[in-house]
Amino acid sequence: MLRYTEDHEWLKQDGDEIVVGITAHASEQLGDVVFIELPEVGREVEQGEEIVVIESVKAASDITAPIAGVITAVNEALPDSPGAVNEDPMAAWFFRIKASSVDLSGFMDEAAYNALIG
Amino acid sequence: MAEFRRTKLYDLHVARGAKMVPFAGWDMPVQYPMGVLNEHLHTRAHAGLFDVSHMGQVILRGPDVAEALETLVSADILGLAQGRQRYGLFTNAEGGILDDLMIANKGDHLFLVVNAACAEQDIAHLRQLERAGISVEPVTDRGLLALQGPEAEAVLARLVPGAPAMKFMDVAEFDWQGATLWVSRSGYTGEDGFEISIPEAQVVAFAEALLVQPEVAPIGLGARDSLRLEAGMPLYGHDMDASTHPGEAGLGWSIPKARRMGGVRAGGFPGAEVILPELAEGSARSRLGLRPEGRAPIREGVAIFDAPEGGAALGTVCSGGFGPSVGGPVAMAILPAGLTPGATVWAELRGKRLPVTITPLPFHQPSYRR
Numbered sequence: 001m002l003r004y005t006e007d008h009e010w011l012k013q014d015g016d017e018i019v020v021g022i023t024a025h026a027s028e029q030l031g032d033v034v035f036i037e038l039p040e041v042g043r044e045v046e047q048g049e050e051i052v053v054i055e056s057v058k059a060a061s062d063i064t065a066p067i068a069g070v071i072t073a074v075n076e077a078l079p080d081s082p083g084a085v086n087e088d089p090m091a092a093w094f095f096r097i098k099a100s101s102v103d104l105s106g107f108m109d110e111a112a113y114n115a116l117i118g
Numbered sequence: 119m120a121e122f123r124r125t126k127l128y129d130l131h132v133a134r135g136a137k138m139v140p141f142a143g144w145d146m147p148v149q150y151p152m153g154v155l156n157e158h159l160h161t162r163a164h165a166g167l168f169d170v171s172h173m174g175q176v177i178l179r180g181p182d183v184a185e186a187l188e189t190l191v192s193a194d195i196l197g198l199a200q201g202r203q204r205y206g207l208f209t210n211a212e213g214g215i216l217d218d219l220m221i222a223n224k225g226d227h228l229f230l231v232v233n234a235a236c237a238e239q240d241i242a243h244l245r246q247l248e249r250a251g252i253s254v255e256p257v258t259d260r261g262l263l264a265l266q267g268p269e270a271e272a273v274l275a276r277l278v279p280g281a282p283a284m285k286f287m288d289v290a291e292f293d294w295q296g297a298t299l300w301v302s303r304s305g306y307t308g309e310d311g312f313e314i315s316i317p318e319a320q321v322v323a324f325a326e327a328l329l330v331q332p333e334v335a336p337i338g339l340g341a342r343d344s345l346r347l348e349a350g351m352p353l354y355g356h357d358m359d360a361s362t363h364p365g366e367a368g369l370g371w372s373i374p375k376a377r378r379m380g381g382v383r384a385g386g387f388p389g390a391e392v393i394l395p396e397l398a399e400g401s402a403r404s405r406l407g408l409r410p411e412g413r414a415p416i417r418e419g420v421a422i423f424d425a426p427e428g429g430a431a432l433g434t435v436c437s438g439g440f441g442p443s444v445g446g447p448v449a450m451a452i453l454p455a456g457l458t459p460g461a462t463v464w465a466e467l468r469g470k471r472l473p474v475t476i477t478p479l480p481f482h483q484p485s486y487r488r
């Protein structure tokens with residue numbers, strides 16, 4: 001089941017890892033994405049730490065780590081084709097993060113997220 | 119809550135899915151569903167229609183009006199032929215720039231177009247000329263459209279058959295369905311195109327008549343900004359302001375020989391004592407183009423250094439972003455004049471210094487019909 005953050009990230013649990021991307025709503029708000037900087041694999045991150053830089057034609061913004069953990073993988077194709085975030089935001093994942101225990105129940109489900117973006 | 123003014127095209131923008139944002143006191147379209155990137159590329163390839171009705175339009179009338187305006191602007195107004203337009207600057211006593219503007223000679227009067235954010239201040243400034251018998255008439259009942267791009271001429275010719283005869287910076291009046299259009303062959307995108315002032319009663323119908331042409335798409339302020347940035351054009355409040363001298367802003371070209379030291383009408387405008395010696399000697403700083411290596415855009419406010427670590431701060435980016443036609447990041451900054459194209463400087467972005475190459479302006483060659 002997909003979960004969502006207030007920062008418009010989607011989270012998908014895969015064992016003890018979660019896969020993180022941004023929602024279609026966020027992609028629409030950002031406009032054409034032209035630059036993405038991903039974190040290093042192996043980096044230990046705190047919850048709420050800004051770990052991805054995403055720039056659209058209009059502005060720069062950040063993506064934060066939804067939980068504390070270690071970055072286990074990044075989507076290497078993204079920096080070369082940042083437009084993929086606009087074309088298919090659900091397929092354009094940014095990074096995978098691993099934690100000793102993963103509990104996403106505190107994050108919004110789809111109904112709650114849809115209510116947030118109205 | 120602040121109240122934002124709406125142009126006559128507000129409903130048209132909303133109906134076409136525009137995202138509206140506050141801009142200089144107005145509620146303006148920043149982009150349409152096509153998106154900034156495609157709006158930019160569409161304008162470079164075809165024709166884009168911009169609502170610039172928020173800009174200030176002013177008529178100056180009276181005996182010796184050209185002479186009078188020369189006391190406030192550094193351009194050559196006496197030498198401006200009827201049916202021609204020129205770019206100029208309002209300056210202050212310290213040599214700074216109060217606003218940039220377009221000035222057209224329409225025979226029995228001058229027609230000025232000024233920036234939206236400065237319009238009120240500009241009109242108050244112009245009212246000094248009333249003492250010299252000049253009437254200052256803000257135009258409050260006309261909209262302003264810009265049709266820009268290589269297909270603008272063919273499109274406008276269908277509605278206004280006389281338009282193609284105009285050359286770059288010509289101004290003329292035409293009739294369209296009973297409305298008198300004030301047309302200039304100019305714009306702020308680096309493309310061929312026209313700016314058209316039209317009575318508010320007909321502005322929606324005229325815009326719709328242009329938008330049904332297959333070449334034309336409505337374009338928002340987002341792409342207007344990326345287009346002018348690629349064209350190396352400065353924007354008031356970003357690349358120039360009251361503390362920037364014309365030479366520093368790279369706008370010395372707009373001050374002609376006649377008004378420089380040794381010219382037939384040298385000086386006579388505010389701040390000339392500061393501006394003219396600086397132009398004669400060369401200013402210490404100048405607006406330069408920057409091409410960052412890699413894909414990360416460097417935007418307004420990013421600091422520029424002369425070394426990858428430590429070193430001296432040279433200035434800050436005044437306009438920067440992604441250039442869709444260039445296919446990469448582009449920026450402008452006012453930097454020490456000794457830097458020449460090809461030199462490397464460093465931009466401090468998120469705590470890291472990235473190499474940036476000084477590049478001649480513009481980034482994208484304009485295609486005006488001269």
